[in-house]
Amino acid sequence: MPKGASNKKKYTYIWVSAVVLLFGIFAVLEITKRIKTGTVVEDNRLAGVTAALELSYIVNDGQKRKVPGFSFLNQDSVLVTDKDYLGKVYVVDFFFTTCPTICPIMTGNLVELQNTFRDIPDFGAASFTINPRYDSPQVLKDYAGKFGIVNPNWHLLTGDQDSIYTLAREGFYIFANEAADAPGGFEHSGMFALVDKQGYLRSRTDAHGNPIIYYRGTITEEQGVNNEGEPQQITMLKEDIQKLLSE
Numbered sequence: 412m413p414k415g416a417s418n419k420k421k422y423t424y425i426w427v428s429a430v431v432l433l434f435g436i437f438a439v440l441e442i443t444k445r446i447k448t449g450t451v452v453e454d455n456r457l458a459g460v461t462a463a464l465e466l467s468y469i470v471n472d473g474q475k476r477k478v479p480g481f482s483f484l485n486q487d488s489v490l491v492t493d494k495d496y497l498g499k500v501y502v503v504d505f506f507f508t509t510c511p512t513i514c515p516i517m518t519g520n521l522v523e524l525q526n527t528f529r530d531i532p533d534f535g536a537a538s539f540t541i542n543p544r545y546d547s548p549q550v551l552k553d554y555a556g557k558f559g560i561v562n563p564n565w566h567l568l569t570g571d572q573d574s575i576y577t578l579a580r581e582g583f584y585i586f587a588n589e590a591a592d593a594p595g596g597f598e599h600s601g602m603f604a605l606v607d608k609q610g611y612l613r614s615r616t617d618a619h620g621n622p623i624i625y626y627r628g629t630i631t632e633e634q635g636v637n638n639e640g641e642p643q644q645i646t647m648l649k650e651d652i653q654k655l656l657s658e
Contacts, residue, residue, distance in 0.1 A: 465615070465616070466607075466613045466614060466615055466651055466654055466655065467613065467614060467615065467616050467622040468611055468612070468613060468622075469611075469612040469613070469614065469622055469624055475611050476611065476612045477609075477610050477611050477612070478493050478496075478503075478582065478583075478606055478610045478611075478612065479493070479578065479581075479582040480492065480493050480494075481493050481568075481574070481578055481582070482570075483539070483568035483569060483570035483574075483575070484548050484568065484569055484570060485548065485551070485566040485567060485568055485569075486548055486551035486552040486554075486555050486566070486567045487548065487552065488548040491537075491566045491568060493610065495566075496535060496537065496564075496606065496610065497608070497609070497610060498533065498608050499533050499534065499535045499564055499608060500533060500534055500535075500605075500606065500607060500608055500652055500655040500656050501534065501535040501536055501537055501564065501605075501606050502521060502524060502535075502536045502537075502603050502604070502605060502606075502648070502652070503536070503537045503538075503539070503583060503603065503604040503605075503606060504517055504521065504536070504537075504538050504539070504602070504603050504604075504628060505538075505539050505540075505541050505575075505579050505583075505585055505587050505599050505600075506518065506538055506539075506540060506541070506599070507540050507541050507542035507545070507546060507595065507597055507599075508540065508542070508545070508546050508550055508551065508554045509542065509545065509595055510594075510595045510597070511594050511595050512594050512595070513601045513628075513629045516628070516629050516630075516631065517601055517603075517628040517629060518538070518554075518558050518560075519558070519631065520603075520628050520631060520645050521536050521538070521560075521565070521603075521628070522558055522559055522560065523631075523632070523645065524536070524645070524649065524652065525560065525561070525562045525565060527649055528652065528656075529562070531656060532564075533608070533656055534562070534564065534652065534656065535562060535564025535565055535566075536562065536564070536565040536566075537565075537566055537568060538565070538566070538567045538568065539568045539569075539575050539578065539579065540567065540568065540569050540575070541572075541575060541576070541579070541587045541589075541597050541599055542572075542596070542597055543569040543570055543571070543572050543575060544572065546567075546569050547569065548569060551567040551568075551569060552567075554567065555567055575587075576588075579599075583604050583612075584624075585599070585600050585602055585604065585625070586598070586599060586600045587599040587600075600625075601627060601628050601629035602625035602626065602627060603625060603626040603627075603628040603648060604624075604625055604626075605626065605648065605651060605652065605655070607655045607658070608655065608658070612624075613651070613655060614626070614651070615647065615651055623644075626644040626645075626647065626648045626651075627643070627644050628644075628645075630642070630643035630644070630645070631643060631645065632645045632646055
């Protein structure tokens with residue numbers, strides 16, 4: 412190999428080594444800076460995770476939706492109103508005790524939430540019966556005993572049927588209807604609504620930034636997905652309850 416070519420190759424190695432050394436010094440300085448400022452992970456890599464955990468308000472006509480006023484008897488024949496839930500994070504559902512299909516699953520999922528947050532005095536639930544003609548306070552009390560409902564902030568509520576249906580349809584936009592040809596004589600959705608300490612409806616957002624609004628209560632964590640491939644959302648609900656409790 413000619414001497415000139417050898418020297419040129421040596422200079423090339425020296426130049427490349429210098430570039431690598433300078434890059435390494437810059438990288439070390441940058442990492443040190445991020446360690447000091449607590450930003451070792453790039454912000455844009457965390458952005459998606461943070462957004463997924465942020466809970467949205469449910470807005471209609473520019474107004475944040477709030478739980479409307481209500482007043483019903485619970486399983487202990489005690490009058491319970493929406494004001495009794497202020498300062499608490501709670502889950503709302505509509506059910507009936509003789510439901511042969513989704514209600515036992517929904518109640519079981521609420522019991523799972525109850526047990527997860529058993530030592531949290533600011534967590535509760537409101538379960539409104541859509542068959543109040545049958546579901547008296549005593550019937551609800553027996554139902555509570557059957558399922559192991561022990562949280563003092565979980566009220567099974569009964570009262571005027573029209574008022575309950577209005578609350579479901581207009582207050583929460585959750586479907587409930589009496590239907591003779593439906594299993595058990597009633598139709599209703601299996602949705603859970605999540606309410607914050609100030610009485611506002613909250614939910615996380617989907618991949619497009621839209622609030623999911625409700626959490627499906629008819630699939631257990633153990634099931635994972637239903638027959639249509641729809642994922643359960645109880646784990647998601649647990650995470651969001653925890654977030655609201657921490658606010």
